[in-house]
Amino acid sequence: MNNNRSGRGKNRRSSEVKAGAASAGAGKASGGRLQGKDHGAGKTGNKQTEVMSRTGMRPQGEASFSAGYGLAGESSRRSEMGRGEAAGSSRSSEKNGSGTSRRSRGKNSDRGSGRHQQASRDIAAELGLPVAKNGETVIDIIGMNHDGEGVGRADGYTLFVAGALPGEKVRVKVLKTKKQYGYAKLLEIITESKDRVAAPCPIYDQCGGCQLQHMSYEGQLAWKRQIVVDNLTRIGKLNVITGQPDYPQVDNSAAVMEDTHSAGDKPVYEGIQVLETLGMQEPWRYRNKAQVPMGEIDGGLIGGFYAKGSHRIVDMERCMIQHEHNDEVVEQVKQIGRSVGIRAYNEETGKGLLRHVVVKKAFRTGEIMLVLVTNGDSIPHVEAWIHGIREQMPQVTSICQNVNTKKTNVIFGDVTRVLWGSEVIYDYIGDIKFAISARSFYQVNPVQTEVLYGKTVEYAGLTGKETVIDAYCGIGTISLFLAQHAEHVYGVEIVKEAIEDAKKNADLNEITNATFEAGPSEDVIPKWKEQGITPDVIVVDPPRKGCDPRLLDTILEMRPERVVYVSCNPSTLARDLRVLEDGGFKTVEVTPVDMFPHTVHVESVAVLVRKH
Numbered sequence: 015m016n017n018n019r020s021g022r023g024k025n026r027r028s029s030e031v032k033a034g035a036a037s038a039g040a041g042k043a044s045g046g047r048l049q050g051k052d053h054g055a056g057k058t059g060n061k062q063t064e065v066m067s068r069t070g071m072r073p074q075g076e077a078s079f080s081a082g083y084g085l086a087g088e089s090s091r092r093s094e095m096g097r098g099e100a101a102g103s104s105r106s107s108e109k110n111g112s113g114t115s116r117r118s119r120g121k122n123s124d125r126g127s128g129r130h131q132q133a134s135r136d137i138a139a140e141l142g143l144p145v146a147k148n149g150e151t152v153i154d155i156i157g158m159n160h161d162g163e164g165v166g167r168a169d170g171y172t173l174f175v176a177g178a179l180p181g182e183k184v185r186v187k188v189l190k191t192k193k194q195y196g197y198a199k200l201l202e203i204i205t206e207s208k209d210r211v212a213a214p215c216p217i218y219d220q221c222g223g224c225q226l227q228h229m230s231y232e233g234q235l236a237w238k239r240q241i242v243v244d245n246l247t248r249i250g251k252l253n254v255i256t257g258q259p260d261y262p263q264v265d266n267s268a269a270v271m272e273d274t275h276s277a278g279d280k281p282v283y284e285g286i287q288v289l290e291t292l293g294m295q296e297p298w299r300y301r302n303k304a305q306v307p308m309g310e311i312d313g314g315l316i317g318g319f320y321a322k323g324s325h326r327i328v329d330m331e332r333c334m335i336q337h338e339h340n341d342e343v344v345e346q347v348k349q350i351g352r353s354v355g356i357r358a359y360n361e362e363t364g365k366g367l368l369r370h371v372v373v374k375k376a377f378r379t380g381e382i383m384l385v386l387v388t389n390g391d392s393i394p395h396v397e398a399w400i401h402g403i404r405e406q407m408p409q410v411t412s413i414c415q416n417v418n419t420k421k422t423n424v425i426f427g428d429v430t431r432v433l434w435g436s437e438v439i440y441d442y443i444g445d446i447k448f449a450i451s452a453r454s455f456y457q458v459n460p461v462q463t464e465v466l467y468g469k470t471v472e473y474a475g476l477t478g479k480e481t482v483i484d485a486y487c488g489i490g491t492i493s494l495f496l497a498q499h500a501e502h503v504y505g506v507e508i509v510k511e512a513i514e515d516a517k518k519n520a521d522l523n524e525i526t527n528a529t530f531e532a533g534p535s536e537d538v539i540p541k542w543k544e545q546g547i548t549p550d551v552i553v554v555d556p557p558r559k560g561c562d563p564r565l566l567d568t569i570l571e572m573r574p575e576r577v578v579y580v581s582c583n584p585s586t587l588a589r590d591l592r593v594l595e596d597g598g599f600k601t602v603e604v605t606p607v608d609m610f611p612h613t614v615h616v617e618s619v620a621v622l623v624r625k626h
């Protein structure tokens with residue numbers, strides 16, 4: 015663990031101040047740590063046209079409240095709205111009484127729905143809202159919620175605006191109003207964020223797989239760190255060191271001050287260090303797995319993604335976050351399928367054969383597995399398919415079929431058979447070799463997985479003598495990493511098949527100091543406690559809902575020296591850290607790791623030590 019706080023230097027602190035400013039309204043976040051240069055696309059040319067097309071194609075979703083503005087928590091949002099704080103420029107914008115901009119009034123009347131407009135305004139007035147549906151207004155974007163939508167205020171009323179970035183002044187049209195918040199469409203960017211870039215992907219507007227391509231990669235990293243900070247302070251009520259000691263941030267200055275003591279002339283702030291997000295040197299083409307739904311246009315096979323908000327399949331040739339080889343294999347499958355007249359599965363009729371094409375690429379060994387998910391056993395012209403794929407893509411070492419005849423959105427069925435080649439492909443994370451089968455879970459960003467696990471091992475602070483428990487261990491990836499540095503590792507996971515894989519992977523690597531058990535962590539770990547297992551370190555990597563309360567109780571009872579918490583959801587991380595803090599642990603450091611560039615997913619790893 016890096017305890018050298020004083021040595022982290024001014025640069026880091028000043029970037030923290032900048033990042034802090036993002037949520038406070040300046041939105042000029044920067045300073046996420048790139049492990050190399052910024053590969054974000056160049057600045058946009060015609061912003062307005064781009065934005066119009068973009069928002070026109072992206073229906074507004076219901077934003078969940080849990081992460082607020084990149085400022086966390088429903089209660090915090092409520093209280094902020096309760097203050098009726100008008101952080102935006104809407105007050106100074108050209109408004110009439112209804113919150114509709116003067117500039118837009120003529121436009122609205124063009125739409126010929128004067129009576130509806132009046133009705134909307136009447137409803138808004140009755141509810142005391144400063145904006146009405148279909149009204150236009152100018153607002154400042156003061157943050158970004160966890161769906162990647164800009165958050166603005168119109169006279170204290172919160173509006174979510176897809177495509178808008180923190181720090182921008184924008185003209186919007188109100189699409190939907192609720193009592194406490196509404197949704198608006200971005201019409202024009204009046205003042206542009208320095209983080210705005212032109213999304214390089216030509217299908218970004220339609221696809222929905224990425225949400226942040228219109229933001230520089232540096233900006234994304236800073237935003238992800240800020241999401242973690244906001245959750246820790248607002249949900250976890252934790253002291254996060256956000257600024258330089260001389261200039262504590264307004265947000266939690268009271269908390270920081272409480273925890274301050276003097277070291278000579280200089281004040282020393284004790285609290286949690288949230289390090290800069292560990293980003294990718296090359297944040298494109300990072301996914302090792304493609305799962306492509308198949309459809310038809312004019313009887314010809316297509317495959318790509320579901321258009322946003324529908325089950326209509328849009329054909330796609332290239333995905334910029336997918337490994338090129340995966341794109342190529344899918345393209346070959348489509349071409350051969352078309353030439354031999356294969357029909358795609360139709361969800362409505364339940365007819366047709368090919369449902370999904372799944373491709374897995376082992377980055378380190380180069381091996382590729384192709385899985386054809388079919389609605390039925392027999393594949394016409396299967397030999398032509400195998401021959402064509404092998405000829406075009408010699409890196410393919412495994413071709414499998416998975417049969418799924420159920421009317422379901424679940425991709426895989428129960429039966430998998432090998433059509434040609436090997437049953438598994440092999441890949442490495444660090445020095446550990448993994449066998450990956452058609453159904454087995456494997457992290458999709460292998461480069462960043464190594465970064466995440468490396469941080470986890472660093473935080474575990476192992477010397478080789480420790481007993482470690484790895485809760486929610488999946489196929490034992492973290493456990494096997496830890497086993498190289500510990501005396502013994504116990505891994506527990508609820509999915510039986512994953513535990514089978516974990517055992518096989520331990521054998522494959524001749525790792526004999528790891529024990530795996532299937533079952534709920536909250537049941538198995540108390541049982542281990544009864545059996546006298548006393549861990550020095552407990553690692554948890556729960557799903558989005560966080561740790562089961564019974565597991566947290568057991569951790570408090572077992573009193574390990576350290577807890578390392580790997581999290582894919584900052585709000586449940588913050589909630590659980592609060593429980594552990596109240597039970598006698600101290601959170602020391604948190605590092606966000608960017609596992610999914612250009613998406614809103616925020617992964618982080620935290621280390622806690624037991625208070626003596």
Ligand SMILES: C[S@@+](CC[C@H](N)C(=O)[O-])C[C@H]1O[C@@H](n2cnc3c(N)ncnc32)[C@H](O)[C@@H]1O
Pocket residue numbers: 457485486487488489490491492506507508509512533534535536555556557562582
């Ligand atoms: C975020 S994944 C972590 C997997 C693994 N640590 C890795 O890095 O690949 C969470 C895992 O927890 C498992 N899980 C969910 N609920 C569980 C429970 N109550 N007890 C044990 N495992 C559980 C899931 O099946 C999943 O494999």
